[in-house]
Amino acid sequence: MNITPVWAIFLGSIFTNNILFASFLGMCSFLVCSNRISTAVGLGSAVTFVMFFTTVINYLIYHYLLLPLGLDFVSFIIFIAVIAGFVQFLEMFVERFSPDLYYALGIFLPLITVNCAILGASLFMVIRNYSFVQTTVYGLGAGLGWFLAIALMAGLREKMGYSNVPAALRRTGILMLMAGVIAMTFMGFTGMLSTQ
Amino acid sequence: MATKTEALQPRSRLSLFGGKGKEILLEGIYKANPVTKQVLGICIFLAVTNRVANSLVMGAALTFVTAMSNLFISTLRNVIPRRIRMIAQVAIIATFVIIIDQFFKGFYWQMSKQLGPYVALIITNCIVMGRAEAFAMQNPPLPSFLDGFANGIGYAIILLFIGTVRELIGSGTFLGITILSDSWYTKNLILLLAPGAFFVGGFLIWILETLNPSGDARDNKEAK
Numbered sequence: 001m002n003i004t005p006v007w008a009i010f011l012g013s014i015f016t017n018n019i020l021f022a023s024f025l026g027m028c029s030f031l032v033c034s035n036r037i038s039t040a041v042g043l044g045s046a047v048t049f050v051m052f053f054t055t056v057i058n059y060l061i062y063h064y065l066l067l068p069l070g071l072d073f074v075s076f077i078i079f080i081a082v083i084a085g086f087v088q089f090l091e092m093f094v095e096r097f098s099p100d101l102y103y104a105l106g107i108f109l110p111l112i113t114v115n116c117a118i119l120g121a122s123l124f125m126v127i128r129n130y131s132f133v134q135t136t137v138y139g140l141g142a143g144l145g146w147f148l149a150i151a152l153m154a155g156l157r158e159k160m161g162y163s164n165v166p167a168a169l170r171r172t173g174i175l176m177l178m179a180g181v182i183a184m185t186f187m188g189f190t191g192m193l194s195t196q
Numbered sequence: 197m198a199t200k201t202e203a204l205q206p207r208s209r210l211s212l213f214g215g216k217g218k219e220i221l222l223e224g225i226y227k228a229n230p231v232t233k234q235v236l237g238i239c240i241f242l243a244v245t246n247r248v249a250n251s252l253v254m255g256a257a258l259t260f261v262t263a264m265s266n267l268f269i270s271t272l273r274n275v276i277p278r279r280i281r282m283i284a285q286v287a288i289i290a291t292f293v294i295i296i297d298q299f300f301k302g303f304y305w306q307m308s309k310q311l312g313p314y315v316a317l318i319i320t321n322c323i324v325m326g327r328a329e330a331f332a333m334q335n336p337p338l339p340s341f342l343d344g345f346a347n348g349i350g351y352a353i354i355l356l357f358i359g360t361v362r363e364l365i366g367s368g369t370f371l372g373i374t375i376l377s378d379s380w381y382t383k384n385l386i387l388l389l390a391p392g393a394f395f396v397g398g399f400l401i402w403i404l405e406t407l408n409p410s411g412d413a414r415d416n417k418e419a420k
Contacts, residue, residue, distance in 0.1 A: 024243040076316045080319055123316050
């Protein structure tokens with residue numbers, strides 16, 4: 001059992017072990033959807049929401065169903081099925097009960113199934129041996145960390161419109177270099193916590 | 197997902213070449229390399245490349261999964277109902293990922309520990325899904341197998357390149373053998389950490405785009 005205090009997991013998952021800048025998860029949608037702040041905020045909140053609930057559901061399934069039955073080797077397939085199912089359910093639910101929210105978040109929901117950060121959070125939860133409370137906090141923190149990352153990037157990209165970027169760097173190159181600089185600043189938080 | 201499918205569209209014309217395995221191989225490895233040209237599946241490409249050994253193993257695992265899942269999806273392509281094809285593809289891909297993961301856990305425990313969750317994350321790697329959707333669903337098994345193999349190798353070559361640069365500059369070694377000796381070389385540790393991965397990736401894309409500009413960059417040049 002992991003003995004890291006809960007607050008350390010929360011702050012750690014947002015700053016020192018940011019799921020995007022330290023573990024590189026969710027890069028594809030990070031690069032594609034970060035061109036406007038409004039898009040980034042929409043996708044970021046959808047990811048936070050889905051990540052929080054799927055890590056909790058996956059924790060319960062893993063510890064109360066798969067482990068007792070000795071089926072932990074099929075956990076990947078179960079995790080991805082839970083994520084896909086949850087996203088599908090959420091889409092129908094939001095569409096039925098809150099059309100406004102559906103127009104704001106709806107287009108991002110299908111993207112989330114293939115976002116590796118969501119699956120990654122569930123896998124880290126298993127690898128790091130988190131307890132139930134730690135998992136809850138970690139799911140929320142990792143989601144917020146991803147939100148913070150994509151919102152920061154979108155803010156920078158909106159300002160980048162005024163800069164003259166070399167043609168060969170324009171597509172993805174400059175985004176990677178910018179992400180590198182942001183990742184360096186996030187490393188500055190490392191001294192804040194000395195745990196995972 | 198939509199943009200990714202669009203990016204892959206032009207390649208579906210390959211089905212015209214049917215049995216020409218060489219064309220398919222070249223296309224995947226060089227002309228439309230999945231990482232540098234289509235910018236797919238960057239998570240793994242940044243995360244595991246701090247050592248050459250990790251890059252090699254990951255490249256091999258990804259090639260196996262892409263090739264085998266392409267082969268099976270293509271064999272079953274006429275039986276899979278159109279509406280649930282995504283789930284069917286994910287299930288097939290996940291099966292092969294589980295096989296690889298169990299193999300590493302059984303025979304290479306140390307390596308499995310180091311790669312951590314990234315082996316499992318092959319499931320959500322866009323390259324595997326992308327090839328299944330764009331190629332294997334329309335083509336017979338053998339060309340699909342070759343296509344998956346070629347894309348996997350193309351990916352592995354990039355992984356190996358980044359792994360070499362990062363390990364050489366970051367710790368002065370290659371596959372654990374010291375090349376740049378401590379006596380005169382100061383290790384540049386930043387390359388082993390997260391920002392280094394982004395920088396090496398950014399510069400690699402910069403160099404390749406300069407040598408061989410793709411659509412957008414060319415348009416920008418002409419517009420000026």
